């Protein structure tokens with residue numbers, strides 16, 4: 001038992017946490033952490049925030065200093081993409097043709113940014129932001145006076161818009177949905193951030209889509225489906241990600257918009273786990289299948305898989321947690337409202353003063369909390385998710 | 394480079410170098426100090442990087458800010474020497490700083 005080898009494929013937030021957790025839980029066999037990127041595992045959230053603003057340095061993004069892995073007995077293999085997985089034989093083959101044998105395998109493959117669809121001519125001209133190299137390149141281009149068009153008004157797009165404004169870049173955001181941050185926040189919170197961006201001269205265009213991108217005078221010329229044209233020196237598409245499932249699917253593991261896993265992050269193949277952005281988990285308490293794209297999701301999955309492998313108690317289930325930072329506003333969110341059912345939102349505090357909390361009830365149960373610059377209220381109410389409204393008031 | 398010592402919940406001591414300008418939490422995370430969860434990534438948004446500053450260092454590190462104080466109210470076992478390690482920025486003046494890592498963090 002103790003000499004079993006765990007191979008973790010993907011050395012991002014989830015993979016790194018799994019490696020450390022296995023050691024903390026006393027796993028004595030080999031732990032191999034193989035990642036395609038040339039960097040030691042690092043955190044992505046600052047890539048659209050502090051790092052992009054020009055102040056963050058690369059070493060500070062690292063989750064652990066590279067030598068800490070060796071000291072903890074973790075074999076960190078950077079620049080090692082796994083190309084093929086044979087779950088029956090318990091072997092993985094790397095892009096260089098090297099073979100790695102394992103007893104347990106954790107897939108922590110992350111996700112890939114979606115590009116604009118083929119139906120948008122010139123769509124490939126838009127950059128994407130996922131990894132450190134993307135961020136370092138984007139950071140170079142964000143010079144004062146340049147014009148940036150952000151396609152997609154989700155968290156990532158709005159963070160890039162805010163950071164770019166902080167560097168005196170002129171910014172437009174194009175969002176096809178009727179509101180920004182459409183996936184999952186209350187109308188109040190979305191409106192608050194919309195206004196915050198407009199107050200800082202970001203042109204926020206909702207309900208319109210990009211029809212084409214062509215080379216223009218000083219860069220690119222975007223035509224929207226409303227007929228409007230936008231000039232841009234820099235175009236970035238932040239229109240969501242697709243989970244990296246190809247390796248798993250080719251190995252015969254069940255996938256469907258994510259590698260399908262149970263409450264303990266086990267895939268359909270015994271001994272193989274999937275965690276983080278690549279995993280679509282069936283959450284035991286709600287029976288809903290969720291693919292979270294968050295640090296907390298990655299960390300929680302990693303702990304579940306490590307517990308399953310070491311035969312220790314799984315960590316207790318917790319409400320999903322996410323945060324975003326735009327300008328001086330920090331939004332923290334916990335819980336997930338079921339989008340198929342109506343929400344009754346209760347606002348406390350004052351958006352005018354830039355500090356408030358929205359409590360979201362569904363069927364008189366607290367389903368989600370959103371807090372802007374209100375971390376104390378947030379942490380207090382986090383534990384109350386799932387409680388009925390009466391106990392709350 | 395300033396050094397800091399962490400007394401872990403099992404009594405072990407770990408002394409590490411932390412570049413000036415980094416937070417105590419960032420230093421701990423780089424080295425993989427157990428018990429510093431730092432769930433929000435730093436920035437006084439949660440209370441999971443709670444430490445007890447050794448009494449003789451209390452004056453140097455100073456008191457917690459109001460926000461930090463409120464967050465510490467949610468940390469198990471917080472006392473008058475408690476701080477969030479993400480809010481302690483290391484400088485040469487902190488060389489030798491000693492803190493105790495609590496047995497549990499708020500949510501980790």
Ligand SMILES: Cc1cc2nc3c(=O)[nH]c(=O)nc-3n(C[C@H](O)[C@H](O)[C@H](O)COP(=O)(O)OP(=O)(O)OC[C@H]3O[C@@H](n4cnc5c(N)ncnc54)[C@H](O)[C@@H]3O)c2cc1C
Pocket residue numbers: 009010011012013014015034035036037043044045046047048080081082083108109110111129130131156244247275276277278292293294295296298321322323324325
């Ligand atoms: C710019 C940005 C800002 C973000 N901000 C926030 C935020 O504020 N709050 C928040 O909670 N979340 C945020 N997120 C999301 C969060 O970073 C992700 O949810 C998290 O990184 C997921 O971790 P992961 O390990 O599943 O995937 P990743 O961190 O993407 O790691 C996956 C790794 O696997 C590697 N890989 C893939 N295939 C292979 C293979 N075949 N062989 C070897 N290696 C492979 C990839 O190269 C990658 O390094 C942000 C993400 C981005 C990009």
